[in-house]
Amino acid sequence: MLNMRAIDLVLWVIGAWIALGLLGILALHRFALVARVFFPLGAIGGLVLAFAAIRLLGSGMVDTKQLSLGLPQLPFHLRLDALSAFFLLVIGVASFGISLFAAGYFRAGEGTAPGLLCLEFHFFLASMALVLLADDAYAFMVAWESMALTSYFLVTANHRLPKIRAAGFLYLLIAHIGAIAILLCFGVLQANTGDYTFANMRVQNLSTFWASAAFLLAFFGFGAKAGILPLHVWLPEAHPAAPSPVSALMSGVMIKMAIYGLLRVTFDLLHLHIWWWGVVLLVLGLTTAIFGVIFAAVQVEMKRLLAYSSIENIGLLFTAMGLALLFRSYGMNTLAALALTACLYHVLGHALFKSLLFLTTGSVLHATGERNLGRLGGLIRFMPWVAWLALIGILASSGLPPFSGFVSEWLLLQSFLFTPGLPQPFLNMLIPIATASIALTAALAGYAMVKFFGVVFLGQPREEKLSEAHDAGVFEKIGMGWLALLTIGLGLAPNSILHLIDPVTRGLVGVGLAHPASANGWWLLTPTSMVRASYGPLYFLFGVVAAVVIAFVLVRLLYHARLRRSAPWGGGHPWRNSRMQDTAEGYGQPIRQIFEPFFHMDRHLPRPDDNEPEYHVVVTDKFWEGIYMPIARATEYISAKVGKLQQGRISIYLLYSFVTLIVILLLVPTARR
C-alpha cells in the first residue's frame, strides 16, 4: 500500500473520505458510531495524505493520471506536483487534528443529524484534496464548487436559526460570484483552443492584455474565496455561524485553497509576469491585513475576532505573493523564492494555529455556552488544557519567537528589506510604507491576540455559571494537542520545513532556498547570507526558558517566596467585583479612537445620573454600507422594474410573443444579407 505512487495514495484517501461520508448516511442517527469511529478514521486519512505529500515533496517527481469520470470524452486530468503536494500536506496535518477534535465535539441532537454532518465534512475534505489534484478546468471547477457547496451546508448546520441561514446565503453568494470569475479566467487562459487542460494553458502565449485580464479575473475569483478586501464580508458572518471544527477547517484550510489557485494561475499557468500585478496584490494585501487586524482588535465576539484575524493573515499572504510576483517580473528569482517561501511557510503556520484557536473557541463555547467576550473570563482555572493550548496558538498568531508565526513574518520582512534593489524608483518609494504597515499589522495582531486570551482565560469569571465550565474531552485534547505540537515544531525547526518548501519554489520560480538556508548548520536559518540576517529559534527558546527559570528561582529563593493573593489595584473603590475588570470593549477602545475613520460605529452612552446604566457599541464595516447595500438596492430596483412586465393579462403576454416574433422576422432579411 505504501509503495504505490503518491497520486494513487491521495486518490485512495479521497475515495475513503467519500466512502466514510456515504457510510454516514447509512448511520444517520447513530451518534456514537459516527462520532467515535467515522471521524477518527477520517483523521487517519489526513495522516496518510500528509505522508503521501511529504514523500512526493522528497522525491521531487510529478505524478499524472486520468480518471474517466463525469461526462464522456471529458476525463478528469489529475496531476500531483510539488505545489499541490505542499497544500495537500496542509490539508493532511490540519484535518488530522480537526477531525479528531470533531470526534469529541459534535453533540447528539444539535442541528443537522450526525450522519449528515459526517457526509458533508468528509465530502468537504475530499473536494479540497481534489481541487489540488485537478489538472483541467473541468475537474477544478467541479471540485471547487463541491467544496463551496459542502462548506455551505456545514456552515448552515444549525439551519433553524435565521441568522445562520442569512450568513450561509451571503457565503454562498460570494463563493458563486467568485466561481464565475474563475471560470471566466480559465476561459481566457485556454485562448480559444477549446482545450481546457492546464497542460494546454501552460503553452499558450497570451498577449499582455489578455494575460492581465486572466490575472485580474483569477485575483477576483480566488480573492472572493480567500476574503480579500472588499470581498471579505462573508468571513466574519460565516465563521461564527459554523460549528467550530468547520470554522477551523474553513479558516485554516479552505481559504488556503484560494491561495493555491492564485499561485497556480499566476506562477504556473501564465507565462507572463507583469510588475503591476505584484503591486496590485501588494497594495490590496496590505490594506486587507491592516483592515483585518484593526477590526479584530475591536471585536467583542471570539469567533468574529478570529475571523477578522484570518482576514489579516490572508492579507499578509497576498502581500508575500505580490512581492514574489514583483521580484519575479524583474527576474530576481532568488528573492521571489524568498517571498514565496514566506508565503508558503505562513500558509502552513496559519493553517495550524488558526485551526487550533478556532477549536479552543469551540471548547469554550461548549463548556460555557457563551461566545461573547464580555461574559467570559478566568477560564484558565476551569479549563487549563484548553487555556494553555490556546496560549500556544495565541503566541504563534502574534508572531512571537520561537513559534511558527514569527518565522514566516520574519521571512516576509527579510524579503521586504531586499526591495531597494528593484529598478523602479516609484516602487522603492512605496516599499518603506509597506514594510512599516507589515510591522504595524504584526504589532496590532499581538494586541488583538492578547485581548482574546486575556479576556477569555485570565482575570476573574464575569458570570456565575462560568465556574461550572469543564475542560475539553479526550478527543478534543488530542486534536488540539496535535496542532499545538506542530505549531511549536514549525517554529523550532524552520530548516526542515524549508526543505519541504524547496521543491515548490524550485517548480514555480526555479530557485530553492533549502540549501543556502541550512548552510550554517541546521539550527540556524539564514535565508540569504550569514552577513545579512540569521535566526536561530533554539537560541530564542533557550533564552526564553533561561529568563523564566532565572526569574522563578530569583523570586522563590531570594525574595520572600510566598504565594500572595491580593488586589493589584483598588482604584479607590470600597469593593470590587469581576465586572470591573478590563473588558473587551475597554481593551479595544484606544484602537477604536485612533482608527475611527475605518469604522461605522453605533454607540449608546448612558447619562451619568442613570440608575440602570446601559452601554453598548456596535461596530460595523463601512464596506457593507458603501458597496454592498448600493448593489443590493440597485438589484431590487431593477427587479421591481422588470417585475412590471408581469401584468397577469394573457393578452399582454400574447402581445409580448407577438412583438418578439415581428422583431425577429424583421431581423431575418438583415441577417441574411
Place this chain on the structure above:
Amino acid sequence: MTTLSIQLVNLFAAFLLLLAFAMLAQRRVLTLVNLYALQGLTVVAATTVVAHMTHQEHLYYSAILTLLLKVILIPWVLHRLIKRLNVRWDIETLINIPSTMLVGIVLVVFAFNLALPISKLSTSVVPGTLGIALACILLSFMMMITRSKALPQVIGFLAMENALFFAATSATYGMPMVVELGIALDVLVGVFILGVFLFQISEQFESLDIRNLENLKEE
C-alpha cells in the same frame, strides 16, 4: 391543367385571407366557429388541388384527415362547448374593430414583404401563397391578442394552426405524413384540454372573461 390548378390555389388563398379578416372583425362566437369551419374547408380544397396537381398520394390522406378533424369534429366540439357554457352572446374586443383591421392590413403588407425573398427561393409552382399564409398566421395571432374572452382565443389558436397547415401544403407541397399526423393529434388534444380549462375557468369565475385571471398574479 396546371395553370387552372395554380389559379385555383391562388383563389383559395385569397379566400383564406378574406376569412381571416372576417374572423378578426367578427363579434359573434357562433359565427366565429362557422367561419373557422369554412376556413378548414378552404384548406381542404386547396390541399386536394395541390395533391391532384403534384400527384402526391399522401396529400389526399391529409386532406381527408383535415376534413374530419377541422371541419367536422372540432367545430362540433366548439358548438357543444358554446351550448354548455352558454356563451353565445357578442364578443367584447379589447381594441375596436376598425383599428384592428388597420393593424391587420399593415401586418399583411409586412407578411408579403417578408415572404417575397423566400418565395423566390422556393421551388413551389404557386408563388404568393406563402405571403398569404404568413399573413393569416399573424392575423390569427392578432385575434388572440385582441379578444378578451377565452373561447375566441382558442379559435384564434386553431385558426393559426390552419394557416400553418396551408403554408406547409401550398408552399412546400406538404410535410411528411408523420409530422402531419403528429400536429393533427396535437390540435385534437389541445382542443380537449382547452375545453376542460374553459369549463374550469367558467366555474371558478362564473364567466369566461380572461381579465379575471389577472387576480392570479403574484403581488
